[in-house]
Amino acid sequence: MEFIRQSDVIQWKNGEYKTIKENSVEDEYTYLFIDYLPPRKFSTYPKDLEDFAIGYCLGEGLIKDFSDIESIKLDGSNVLVTTKLTHNPEEDLEQDSIVQKRKGDCEHACVCRLLEYQGVNSDNAGGIRSELKTIEPNNSNLxxxxxxxxxxxxxxxxxxxxxxxxxxxxxxxLKYGDEIIIREDVSRHVAVDKVIGAASKEGYDLSKSYISYSGRMPADMLIKVIRVGIPIIISNAAPASSGIDVAKTGNITVVGFVKDNRFTVFTAPERVNLKK
Structure with a gap:
C-alpha cells in the first residue's frame, strides 16, 4: 500500500496558473513502545515499521543485535517491542509511580533509572542520539x-x-556486497533506522556494509552509524561540524556533496579508492 494522497492545487509558472492534481505523502504519528520504557513518538511514513523498530533499538544502543528482540507487534501505528534485556520494573515502579495502561497488553513506567541503565535518553520526538559516553573507533577495512x-x-x-x-x-x-536495501520515510532518521533494521533481520555484517542517503549528517545521525558498526556513510548533502568531529573520533568515512560527477570526503579517506 502506498500512503499517497492527491490534492487539487494551483500551479503558477511564467506568469500563468492552472489547477492540477498533486501527490503528497501521508505521514502519521508512530508510537514506539520498548519494554517498560516510556513511549516514543515519531512522525513517519507508515511502512516498514518493524524494520524501523529494530534499527532504532540498534542505533540507540538498546540492543546489540537482532537476536536480542523477543517480539515485535504492530497495532495500527503503534509498535510494541519486547527485548531480552533484564529489567526490574517493580523496583523502578516504587520510585516512579507513573504507569500507563496500553490496551491491557503491558504496563509502561516512566523510569529514569532504567533509561540511564540502558544508556539512552528520550525526548519523545526521536531520541537524543547526540550523547555517546564512549566511542570505539571503527576498524573495518571495507x-x-x-x-x-x-x-x-x-x-x-x-x-x-x-x-x-x-x-x-x-x-x-544500505549495501552489503551485491545486496541492496532501500527504505523511505518523512524522517531522515527513520529512513536510516529502517535500512539498518532490515539489514539486521537479514543477518548482514554491518561492518562490511555502508549507507547512502538523502540528508544532512550532524552528530546525532552519525552516532547511530557508529553504534551499529557501519564504516561508511554517503550523502548528497553536507555534514555538520558536530558530525565531522564525531566521525573522526569513531573513525567512520563521511562522504558528502555527491552530485553529478563529484563528491567530498570529510573523514577517513583511506576507505575510498580515489583512483577509480
Missing part, C-alpha cells in the same frame, strides 16, 4: 571505489519511488 559512490547516489534516486511521486520523503540505501 573500501569502495570513487565511481561506485556516484553510482550509489544515482541508484538511490532512481529507486526512490515515493520520493519521485511526492518529493516528500527521505530515502536511505
Amino acid at each position: 573500501k569502495i571505489d570513487a565511481t561506485q559512490i556516484i553510482k550509489d547516489i544515482k541508484h538511490l534516486t532512481d529507486e526512490a519511488k515515493i520520493w519521485q511521486k511526492t518529493a516528500g520523503v527521505h530515502v536511505a540505501q
Whole structure:
C-alpha cells in the first residue's frame, strides 16, 4: 500500500496558473513502545515499521543485535517491542509511580533509572542520539571505489519511488556486497533506522556494509552509524561540524556533496579508492 494522497492545487509558472492534481505523502504519528520504557513518538511514513523498530533499538544502543528482540507487534501505528534485556520494573515502579495502561497488553513506567541503565535518553520526538559516553573507533577495512559512490547516489534516486511521486520523503540505501536495501520515510532518521533494521533481520555484517542517503549528517545521525558498526556513510548533502568531529573520533568515512560527477570526503579517506 502506498500512503499517497492527491490534492487539487494551483500551479503558477511564467506568469500563468492552472489547477492540477498533486501527490503528497501521508505521514502519521508512530508510537514506539520498548519494554517498560516510556513511549516514543515519531512522525513517519507508515511502512516498514518493524524494520524501523529494530534499527532504532540498534542505533540507540538498546540492543546489540537482532537476536536480542523477543517480539515485535504492530497495532495500527503503534509498535510494541519486547527485548531480552533484564529489567526490574517493580523496583523502578516504587520510585516512579507513573504507569500507563496500553490496551491491557503491558504496563509502561516512566523510569529514569532504567533509561540511564540502558544508556539512552528520550525526548519523545526521536531520541537524543547526540550523547555517546564512549566511542570505539571503527576498524573495518571495507573500501569502495570513487565511481561506485556516484553510482550509489544515482541508484538511490532512481529507486526512490515515493520520493519521485511526492518529493516528500527521505530515502536511505544500505549495501552489503551485491545486496541492496532501500527504505523511505518523512524522517531522515527513520529512513536510516529502517535500512539498518532490515539489514539486521537479514543477518548482514554491518561492518562490511555502508549507507547512502538523502540528508544532512550532524552528530546525532552519525552516532547511530557508529553504534551499529557501519564504516561508511554517503550523502548528497553536507555534514555538520558536530558530525565531522564525531566521525573522526569513531573513525567512520563521511562522504558528502555527491552530485553529478563529484563528491567530498570529510573523514577517513583511506576507505575510498580515489583512483577509480
